[in-house]
Amino acid sequence: MTVVEKPGALTGSAENQQRREFEELVRRHHQQAFNVAYRIAGNRTDAEDLLQETFVRAFRFFGNYRRELPFESWLYKIMSNLWIDTLRKRPRSGPPVSLDQTLGDTDQKLDVPDPGPGPEESLIEGSLDARIQEALSSLRKEFRIAVILADIEGMSYEEIADVMKCSIGTVRSRIHRGRQAMKKKLGSLERFLNEEV
Amino acid sequence: MNCGRTSRLISAYLDGELPGSEMLAIREHLRSCQRCSAEMEDIRQVKAAMARLTPVRPAADLEARLLAAVAQVETPATVRFGAWLMERLGGHLQPAAAAVGVCAVLLAISVGHLPQADHWQDPVAERITQTVKLPETPQDRAIEKLISASANPVELPGARSAIEPVFASPASISMTSAILVPVSDSAFGAR
Numbered sequence: 116m117t118v119v120e121k122p123g124a125l126t127g128s129a130e131n132q133q134r135r136e137f138e139e140l141v142r143r144h145h146q147q148a149f150n151v152a153y154r155i156a157g158n159r160t161d162a163e164d165l166l167q168e169t170f171v172r173a174f175r176f177f178g179n180y181r182r183e184l185p186f187e188s189w190l191y192k193i194m195s196n197l198w199i200d201t202l203r204k205r206p207r208s209g210p211p212v213s214l215d216q217t218l219g220d221t222d223q224k225l226d227v228p229d230p231g232p233g234p235e236e237s238l239i240e241g242s243l244d245a246r247i248q249e250a251l252s253s254l255r256k257e258f259r260i261a262v263i264l265a266d267i268e269g270m271s272y273e274e275i276a277d278v279m280k281c282s283i284g285t286v287r288s289r290i291h292r293g294r295q296a297m298k299k300k301l302g303s304l305e306r307f308l309n310e311e312v
Numbered sequence: 313m314n315c316g317r318t319s320r321l322i323s324a325y326l327d328g329e330l331p332g333s334e335m336l337a338i339r340e341h342l343r344s345c346q347r348c349s350a351e352m353e354d355i356r357q358v359k360a361a362m363a364r365l366t367p368v369r370p371a372a373d374l375e376a377r378l379l380a381a382v383a384q385v386e387t388p389a390t391v392r393f394g395a396w397l398m399e400r401l402g403g404h405l406q407p408a409a410a411a412v413g414v415c416a417v418l419l420a421i422s423v424g425h426l427p428q429a430d431h432w433q434d435p436v437a438e439r440i441t442q443t444v445k446l447p448e449t450p451q452d453r454a455i456e457k458l459i460s461a462s463a464n465p466v467e468l469p470g471a472r473s474a475i476e477p478v479f480a481s482p483a484s485i486s487m488t489s490a491i492l493v494p495v496s497d498s499a500f501g502a503r
Contacts (some may be wrong), residue, residue, distance in 0.1 A: 134382075141378050163374060167381050174382045247361055265327065266362035272329045283329075291323035294358045301358065309378040 123196050137174050140186055142203045145170070148190055155198055157252040165201070170192040192236070192278045195260045250300040276305030313337040317346045322355050 145166065152169070172178070172193050180189050207229040249260055257279070264270045264278060272286045279286065313334075318341045324330050325338045342349050 117491075137382065138379055141382060142375060144376055145375055146370055147367075149374065150367045153368040154365075159368075159371075162368075163370070164368075166374075167378055170317055170378050171385055174385050243361065243364070244366055258343055262362070266359055267365065272324070272327070272399070287321075287324045287329065291320065292357070294323055296353050297358050298354045301361070 133177060137177055139171055144187060144190065147187070149193070149278055151263060151268060152194060154251060154267055155194070155260060157248060164219065165194060165198060169197055172197065187268070188270075188278055191264065192280075193240070195278060198260070199256055246301060248295075250297040253300055254293050254296055258289050258296065261286055261289035262293040262297070313341040315348055316346060318342070318345070319351055322348070322352050326352065326356055326359060352486075473494075 148167055149162060150167070152166040153159065156162040156165050169190060173190055176193075180186070251262070253263065261275055262280065264275045265272070270278070272283045272290075275286045275290075276283045279289075281289075318338055321330060321334065321338060325335060328335070330338070342352060
């Protein structure tokens with residue numbers, strides 16, 4: 116059915132055009148953006164939340180988006196700010212508590228959800244992937260984002276500096292220190308890299 | 313090129329993110345230094361492992377959920393206002409004139425002359441929004457001079473009452489310099 120807009124319905128038309136353009140960008144970029152969100156967040160639930168909040172904020176500030184720049188860079192700028200912000204606001208965990216410890220006078224034990232990938236995910240994504248994700252998740256947030264943007268998204272240091280709002284020298288240092296920490300965590304990768312071929 | 317500097321630049325070297333002269337100097341150093349070569353191999357392995365990560369695919373319904381979440385969001389206020397203004401003025405003015413009107417109102421909003429929408433306070437958005445710095449004009453400099461001489465105020469008949477209201481914030485000084493031009497021209501003509 117062809118919808119003919121009334122000449123007086125200009126407001127609705129401009130808003131709809133903006134929405135349609137944004138929805139197209141969601142369709143086009145959500146898979147790749149999910150992959151990045153997953154690597155940043157470390158699990159599906161947090162990745163989905165992060166991605167949803169990123170797109171919601173991106174739409175809210177769509178008027179600030181400069182069309183001559185890649186949409187992904189702008190999206191990752193929002194995503195990384197959001198993630199850093201989320202981490203900053205997250206309450207610090209208290210002293211470690213044994214999972215076998217009972218609660219008060221009852222026999223009830225702590226029921227702690229596992230934020231990591233479930234057994235099915237680990238199986239599907241393979242052992243090397245799981246180990247790398249674990250090493251990535253252990254990095255400081257700034258190092259993690261810089262390494263992900265460089266090694267998964269293939270962004271240049273200049274682009275990463277723009278996304279992370281820092282100098283190229285800082286990007287260089289974050290990527291290098293992130294990779295060094297990962298290497299320390301992963302140990303020898305030679306065997307893994309040969310096995311997976 | 314020494315070991316310390318080479319070590320710091322190894323990742324950038326592997327990513328091809330150094331100027332040619334440094335790339336050559338590091339290559340030369342690596343030929344003769346086993347320790348740095350071993351470190352480069354370690355970093356190269358991490359980079360190779362990252363490149364081979366299997367892309368994680370989202371759940372089948374994620375796209376629909378994202379679109380539904382976006383649909384819940386009200387259209388940005390600036391877009392709504394621009395569309396509204398175009399509708400009201402579009403029939404009477406040329407589009408360029410209407411665009412100038414939109415820009416003028418947005419500019420006024422940005423310096424706080426109109427109430428701001430709640431989400432403009434968003435800390436994330438604040439980092440995304442870029443600050444526009446207007447060029448300094450001779451009138452701005454003259455006004456600054458007047459402010460700094462406030463201990464010994466200068467009498468400017470006819471200009472003082474026009475300038476005073478805009479002293480509230482430094483941001484508003486340069487924004488309103490155009491409005492002050494007729495006054496300041498006569499007031500500072502002797503400079």
